[in-house]
Amino acid sequence: MGQCNCRKKRKDCQELTDVERAIETVISQFHCYAVKGQKEYLTPNEMQELLVQKLPHLGKCVGPLEEKIECMGDPNEAKLEFGEYWDMMGDAAKGCRRK
Amino acid sequence: MGQCNCRKKRKDCQELTDVERAIETVISQFHCYAVKGQKEYLTPNEMQELLVQKLPHLGKCVGPLEEKIECMGDPNEAKLEFGEYWDMMGDAAKGCRRK
Numbered sequence: 021m022g023q024c025n026c027r028k029k030r031k032d033c034q035e036l037t038d039v040e041r042a043i044e045t046v047i048s049q050f051h052c053y054a055v056k057g058q059k060e061y062l063t064p065n066e067m068q069e070l071l072v073q074k075l076p077h078l079g080k081c082v083g084p085l086e087e088k089i090e091c092m093g094d095p096n097e098a099k100l101e102f103g104e105y106w107d108m109m110g111d112a113a114k115g116c117r118r119k
Numbered sequence: 120m121g122q123c124n125c126r127k128k129r130k131d132c133q134e135l136t137d138v139e140r141a142i143e144t145v146i147s148q149f150h151c152y153a154v155k156g157q158k159e160y161l162t163p164n165e166m167q168e169l170l171v172q173k174l175p176h177l178g179k180c181v182g183p184l185e186e187k188i189e190c191m192g193d194p195n196e197a198k199l200e201f202g203e204y205w206d207m208m209g210d211a212a213k214g215c216r217r218k
Contacts, residue, residue: 035175035176036176036177037173037174037175037176038144039144039145039148039173039174040173040174040175040176040177041141041144042140042141042142042144042145043141043145043174043177043208043211043212043215044177044215045137045138045140045141046138046141046142046145046212047212047215047216049138051216074136074138074139075136075138075139075142076134076136076139077134077135077136077139078135078139078142078143102212102213102216103209103213106205106209106212106213107209109142110202110205110206110209112142113142113145113146113201113205114201114202114205116142116143116146117146117150117201
């Protein structure tokens, strides 16, 4: 997948703190993938693609990625919602902190 | 609490993607608060302070903050670990997406 520059703009984006901007950056990646086909989820294959492309370093902290993806159901059919995406980012963050 | 500029430096920080840098920014806020006293947790009071200061906009999406903080145990004694912090950030992110 190519570079996605879409990003939800907020009226008050200039007032956001650095942490808020960071959270919006993480949200926007889900949004970039999920809006293909106007859907509100990622398939396991899309989740894997996103992690490999966007988390080339921190993604290694998630643990064995293939195993996790396999547990998420049919690679092209299962619907992973935002909460599951956020949890996966959290796994990367936790793994990163332990290093 | 004043401005905290501490941030874990990574050798390969220049290679990090925008999402990875965003995740590290979110991690660093927990780290800034938690390192006071070399601890690896926040108290509910510290969590509240962090949310009010660092998420003045997105924090409103979390829902009734006082209620959530009250459920976390003794305001000055309970130990909230990184996973609980990440979940709280996720609540803000989810609330933000719904708006």
